Amino acid sequence: MKQTRQTRQRRLVLEAVLQSRDHPTAENLYNRVREIEPRISRATVYRNLRVLAAHNAIRQMKSAGVDRFDWKTEPHYHLVCAGCNTLWDAPIDYQGGLDELAAQKTGCEILRHRTIFEVLCADCAKKPAPRPE
Amino acid sequence: MKQTRQTRQRRLVLEAVLQSRDHPTAENLYNRVREIEPRISRATVYRNLRVLAAHNAIRQMKSAGVDRFDWKTEPHYHLVCAGCNTLWDAPIDYQGGLDELAAQKTGCEILRHRTIFEVLCADCAKKPAPRPE
């Protein structure tokens, strides 16, 4: 693992993620950090998010086109609303047994699994056409 | 659901997905269809993939930056190798119980969940630094 340095920018990016509870995108974080350090560049934010995620200081997740970031690094599940795309943590324990099962069935080394529930939140369930097309 | 028409291009895109067993990207499919219909445009391929997925004729999935497409529309899990990014179907049954659990815990209407196992395939497990940085 390559050596890393402590810089103002890196610290600000890390803090921005740690303080967030809304699974922000890189662009969200860029804007938040810019309120404190207006001269920071987008590239620096992206670079630091990559470095921090590689060091497991934060967690990176794929969702509908954009990556999102999470302060909580231990494995956990998420919910995403199919109507409004809101994303939040699922109140469901990580199913470690699935990893054992997968190891038995495949013979591969299982690092972890990621699970996302597609749901309709209370608001979107009320609307007429929750699943358009 | 809006009316859809049967066109040569749409048929070719659908067939390309149905015949694939390798979870191709839109770009992959564009290239495959062009072997048969060289005049098709990328936009048409993208548009048709979107329409077909919305109609549940094919399945669309997020993976490491690019979307991939799947002929198998019923819910199932995937494995992706952290080393080489190869992606394949997991030989593990869909855990419908998780959806019931999520419904109880959240009160939301659960549509489904998507699970992807991050693994090291046999080849990548042999290599020195499976998880760099």
Added chain:
DNA sequence: ATCCCTGCAAAATATTTGCATTCCG
């Protein structure tokens, strides 16, 4: 002093959209 990190601009990647034209139903 070394060499990682930054800012800026440009490039790369992935996907969508405007518009005139084509052609399915």
Added chain:
DNA sequence: CGGAATGCAAATATTTTGCAGGGAT
């Protein structure tokens, strides 16, 4: 015929990279 669908080019959106100068250790 009416309006979906197409092809092409340009536009978006997101993320990465080259490079010269700056700063952490």
